[in-house]
Amino acid sequence: MIVGELNAKSILVKSNLPESDYVINPYVGCSFGCSYCYASFMGRFVKKKFSDWGGYVYAKVNAPELLEKEIKKLPNKGKGKVVFLSSVTDPFLGYEAKYKLSERCLQIIADYGFKGKLSILTKSPLVLKVLPILKKIKDVEVGLTITSTDDKISRYFEKRAPLVSSRISTLKKLNQAGIKTYAFLGPLLPHFVAKKDELDKVLKAIHETGTRKLFIEHINLAPYIRERMLKELKGVDQEFLNQFYSSQSKSYRNELNKILYGMLKKYKFELLHDEIMFHPEM
Numbered sequence: 673m674i675v676g677e678l679n680a681k682s683i684l685v686k687s688n689l690p691e692s693d694y695v696i697n698p699y700v701g702c703s704f705g706c707s708y709c710y711a712s713f714m715g716r717f718v719k720k721k722f723s724d725w726g727g728y729v730y731a732k733v734n735a736p737e738l739l740e741k742e743i744k745k746l747p748n749k750g751k752g753k754v755v756f757l758s759s760v761t762d763p764f765l766g767y768e769a770k771y772k773l774s775e776r777c778l779q780i781i782a783d784y785g786f787k788g789k790l791s792i793l794t795k796s797p798l799v800l801k802v803l804p805i806l807k808k809i810k811d812v813e814v815g816l817t818i819t820s821t822d823d824k825i826s827r828y829f830e831k832r833a834p835l836v837s838s839r840i841s842t843l844k845k846l847n848q849a850g851i852k853t854y855a856f857l858g859p860l861l862p863h864f865v866a867k868k869d870e871l872d873k874v875l876k877a878i879h880e881t882g883t884r885k886l887f888i889e890h891i892n893l894a895p896y897i898r899e900r901m902l903k904e905l906k907g908v909d910q911e912f913l914n915q916f917y918s919s920q921s922k923s924y925r926n927e928l929n930k931i932l933y934g935m936l937k938k939y940k941f942e943l944l945h946d947e948i949m950f951h952p953e954m
């Protein structure tokens with residue numbers, strides 16, 4: 673793993689993501705190295721190839737100093753705006769123990785009295801370490817990515833990320849602590865149409881944590897993602913790959929959406945963004 677440090681030019685960056693006005697990414701790269709990750713394009717900022725994704729992390733060591741200045745420029749202390757931590761890295765990588773960049777950024781947001789909404793997305797139980805800070809932020813929600821209920825599957829697709837069982841228990845602990853939560857069910861793994869019971873298990877497990885909001889996304893197989901994923905999943909059988917490719921067809925998505933909408937109703941989940949997201953291949 674290559675670990676480096678750099679100075680960023682800015683940290684509160686305007687975003688084109690749905691329902692996010694700004695993003696904060698305290699690291700470039702992500703050591704969790706999920707095979708399906710769309711963020712591998714970030715390598716161009718640190719002279720890395722798509723295939724290097726997962727093998728490097730650069731800490732933006734000046735992130736807290738930048739945020740301290742940039743947050744003050746938001747009109748009305750950010751009222752009505754949504755800040756998202758993080759879109760192209762995980763904010764709670766193990767390197768937080770050394771750098772504490774996300775923790776320090778959260779402390780700044782809390783101390784400033786930010787009046788907008790802060791949305792966090794992670795795969796890491798380290799988010800629990802910042803619970804006292806989260807409780808001081810006016811409007812904060814924390815999402816955990818849950819892609820299955822099986823640790824073997826999470827280890828396979830999300831090589832160095834915390835196991836899905838630990839993410840499910842993190843979600844439960846956040847709910848018990850009174851923090852608003854959501855689960856990110858994405859990307860939808862390609863076996864779910866064939867194995868509806870697996871999908872039901874995932875939704876049931878999330879429901880049991882107390883979380884009632886879901887953000888759901890189909891898998892994005894843009895060429896650069898597909899190329900890296902094929903390398904990562906080397907040796908996998910053709911039938912499995914065919915399932916991946918079929919997930920890009922409209923009929924597959926419609927079938928899966930139908931199953932999902934039925935399950936959302938069954939468990940009374942609120943679907944964030946009012947639709948199951950899909951990024952067409954480009």
Ligand code: SF4
Pocket residue numbers: 702703704705706708709710711759760761762795830833
């Ligand atoms: S945790 Fe998120 S940012 Fe990191 S590799 Fe996985 S999908 Fe990408």
